[in-house]
Amino acid sequence: MIYENYSFTSKSEVEKLLNGNNEDIKKAIIGAINGIKEWEWLQNLCLKYIFHNDFWVAKTAIDGIGDIARIHKKLDVNKVKYDFNQISDERLKPIINSVMDDIKVFLK
Numbered sequence: 001m002i003y004e005n006y007s008f009t010s011k012s013e014v015e016k017l018l019n020g021n022n023e024d025i026k027k028a029i030i031g032a033i034n035g036i037k038e039w040e041w042l043q044n045l046c047l048k049y050i051f052h053n054d055f056w057v058a059k060t061a062i063d064g065i066g067d068i069a070r071i072h073k074k075l076d077v078n079k080v081k082y083d084f085n086q087i088s089d090e091r092l093k094p095i096i097n098s099v100m101d102d103i104k105v106f107l108k
Contacts (some may be wrong), residue, residue, distance in 0.1 A: 006031030010014035011041070025049065026060045030050050039072035047068075047083050055091060062095050073106060 008014050008031035008089065017028035029049060032040055049061035062084075069075050080103070084096045 005034070007035040008032055009035040011036065016085055018054065018103070022052075022054045022057050025052070025054075025057050029057075029064050029090050030059050033067045033071065037072075039068055039074045040076070042072075043075055043080070047080070050083060050087060050092075055089070058087075059095055062092060062099055066099040066106075069103045069106040075103060075107060077103060077107065 001024045004027075006027050008017075008028070011032075014036070016029045017024045017031075020028075029046060030061070032045055036042055043065065046061040046064040050058055051063075052058045052061065065075065065080055081100075087093075087096065
């Protein structure tokens with residue numbers, strides 16, 4: 001596996017990738033979080049994809065919420081909790097719990 005550091009500062013570049021395959025969507029989410037400074041836009045992006053039918057896309061989006069908390073120190077925690085509670089895939093529950101722990105640490 002080759003490590004790549006994605007960082008996109010253009011929303012239009014991110015939105016183009018979001019129209020691609022699952023790998024492109026994951027790249028878009030990671031790259032947006034690393035490059036775009038608008039926490040609320042990033043949060044909405046991630047929340048849109050936490051319900052994706054591909055486990056890895058959904059996981060990337062959930063992990064992204066934790067990254068937003070770490071980087072920007074801001075989130076609409078009530079909205080995030082509400083959406084997390086709507087996720088039915090049991091495989092994602094431990095990831096959600098870990099991200100909620102991160103949120104508690106970074107949004108003190």
